[in-house]
Amino acid sequence: MTPPLIFELSRSGRCAATLPELDVPPAELPVELLRDDLPLPEVSELDLVRHYTRLSQLNYGIDIGYYPLGSCTMKYNPKINEEMARLPGFVHLHPYQEEETVQGALYLIYSLQTFLAEIGGFAGVSLQPAAGAHGELTGVLMMRAYHLQQGDTGRNVILVPDSAHGTNPATTSMSGMTVVEIPSDGRGNVDMAALQAACQEHGPRLVGMMLTNPNTLGLFDENVAAISELVHRHGGLMYGDGANMNALLGIARPGDLGFDVLHYNLHKTFGTPHGGGGPGSGPVGASARLVDFLPRPIVAVDEARSSDGEMFFAWRDPPQSIGRVKAFYGHFGVMVRAYTYIRMLGAPGLRRVAEHAVLNANYLLSQVRGVYPIPYDRVCMHEFVCEGQVADAPDVRALDISKRLIDYGFHPPTNYFPLIVHEALMIEPTETESKETLDAFAAALRQIAEEARSDPDLLLQAPRQAPLRRLDEVRAAKELRLRWEEQGQELL
Ligand SMILES: *Cc1c(COP(=O)(O)O)cnc(C)c1O
Numbered sequence: 001m002t003p004p005l006i007f008e009l010s011r012s013g014r015c016a017a018t019l020p021e022l023d024v025p026p027a028e029l030p031v032e033l034l035r036d037d038l039p040l041p042e043v044s045e046l047d048l049v050r051h052y053t054r055l056s057q058l059n060y061g062i063d064i065g066y067y068p069l070g071s072c073t074m075k076y077n078p079k080i081n082e083e084m085a086r087l088p089g090f091v092h093l094h095p096y097q098e099e100e101t102v103q104g105a106l107y108l109i110y111s112l113q114t115f116l117a118e119i120g121g122f123a124g125v126s127l128q129p130a131a132g133a134h135g136e137l138t139g140v141l142m143m144r145a146y147h148l149q150q151g152d153t154g155r156n157v158i159l160v161p162d163s164a165h166g167t168n169p170a171t172t173s174m175s176g177m178t179v180v181e182i183p184s185d186g187r188g189n190v191d192m193a194a195l196q197a198a199c200q201e202h203g204p205r206l207v208g209m210m211l212t213n214p215n216t217l218g219l220f221d222e223n224v225a226a227i228s229e230l231v232h233r234h235g236g237l238m239y240g241d242g243a244n245m246n247a248l249l250g251i252a253r254p255g256d257l258g259f260d261v262l263h264y265n266l267h268k269t270f271g272t273p274h275g276g277g278g279p280g281s282g283p284v285g286a287s288a289r290l291v292d293f294l295p296r297p298i299v300a301v302d303e304a305r306s307s308d309g310e311m312f313f314a315w316r317d318p319p320q321s322i323g324r325v326k327a328f329y330g331h332f333g334v335m336v337r338a339y340t341y342i343r344m345l346g347a348p349g350l351r352r353v354a355e356h357a358v359l360n361a362n363y364l365l366s367q368v369r370g371v372y373p374i375p376y377d378r379v380c381m382h383e384f385v386c387e388g389q390v391a392d393a394p395d396v397r398a399l400d401i402s403k404r405l406i407d408y409g410f411h412p413p414t415n416y417f418p419l420i421v422h423e424a425l426m427i428e429p430t431e432t433e434s435k436e437t438l439d440a441f442a443a444a445l446r447q448i449a450e451e452a453r454s455d456p457d458l459l460l461q462a463p464r465q466a467p468l469r470r471l472d473e474v475r476a477a478k479e480l481r482l483r484w485e486e487q488g489q490e491l492l
Contacts, residue, residue: 121255135263
């Protein structure tokens with residue numbers, strides 16, 4: 001039993017730290033910076049440790065339990081990645097250091113660029129973007145720059161399927177382009193007739209298309225080659241949203257499927273914990289046509305400064321670079337984790353990641369079939385989408401099923417996305433979960449469907465077992481209160 005959470009622990013005069021005796025002359029404090037109205041808590045070391053440990057226990061994370069958050073790829077990330085990222089030689093680097101003094105770090109960046117280029121089938125990679133959405137913005141700006149360089153100034157339309165992640169239309173708008181939405185067909189593929197019509201209508205204004213494959217229904221678009229051919233025929237380029245790369249690793253390469261530029265989510269596919277707002281990384285890979293437009297700088301071998309046995313690595317600006325998209329060089333700690341992850345697995349291991357991700361998703365799909373409706377029911381890739389609805393339980397919605405899952409000790413799946421599925425529950429088992437865990441999760445989903453019919457209040461009132469009852473997430477996000485206030489106490 002966790003004791004009740006008491007927030008106000010401060011007692012005047014208590015202190016968690018003891019400062020050593022002063023061994024330098026005392027200096028005056030800059031009084032103008034001191035505030036009297038800042039009542040900092042006064043607590044003992046034990047109070048402090050218990051407070052934060054208790055808070056950490058209220059959190060749900062991948063190290064506690066299963067996290068089927070579709071599209072987010074919340075898989076287990078090996079701890080060795082963390083150890084490598086914390087090596088003092090990496091941690092204490094400074095971005096202004098001379099190239100001669102950071103050859104190890106540059107070698108790591110160069111190697112990761114090379115690995116990602118090979119994995120994706122691209123001519124080059126820049127590791128600058130800070131996240132997936134940032135990679136998307138970068139890619140769209142590169143496509144635009146390519147057209148401008150061709151003297152093609154009238155292009156401003158980007159085609160985006162209606163199954164796309166919200167960041168796709170958002171980044172398109174941010175880059176100043178116009179979004180044209182393309183519907184999906186009955187099998188969950190891009191509707192080819194609609195795509196044809198859009199290409200006809202917007203042909204000379206087409207920058208290109210943003211496609212996620214496998215898409216957010218967890219389905220591999222069966223017409224990807226024809227889509228790419230069609231868009232290219234109308235002068236457009238193909239942007240690939242590579243957030244779902246764990247379904248393809250070592251099996252298919254986006255560059256071979258016709259994509260000109262693609263972002264990877266290192267924090268989804270390549271071993272960095274995410275979901276808590278920590279740094280991410282969204283490197284961008286580019287085909288031969290776009291490689292010169294990559295954001296600068298990238299790392300290259302400096303032949304002139306290399307000797308027989310030793311390569312010298314240096315920062316390089318791609319000749320037509322769209323410029324910097326980030327201060328310095330991107331999130332280096334995330335790169336160390338991705339490098340470690342790839343080296344640990346090797347090529348056969350990366351392929352096994354994809355095989356297990358797809359196998360796990362299809363196994364779980366087979367366990368859910370017949371319990372919840374599956375609108376696009378065919379062999380899935382790394383995730384699938386069902387409807388959070390139960391026959392004979394009209395009041396129960398996807399949200400209630402998700403909240404009830406919390407009582408069973410599971411993190412809910414992604415809710416209400418993709419938008420084209422009614423009451424969507426988007427489930428991604430990931431490659432790292434065992435059959436026992438997937439069976440337990442499927443059993444909970446079946447049990448919840450039973451409860452929905454027999455005692456729907458169990459769902460409508462859920463969660464009952466969590467530290468907090470049902471929250472208004474939308475209000476919590478809009479009226480963000482990050483500081484404890486007296487009147488907030490009744491929340492606990
Ligand atoms: C997560 C995700 C993104 C955005 O990536 P961020 O790193 O969160 O910005 C884009 N597309 C898809 C399909 C995703 O799952």
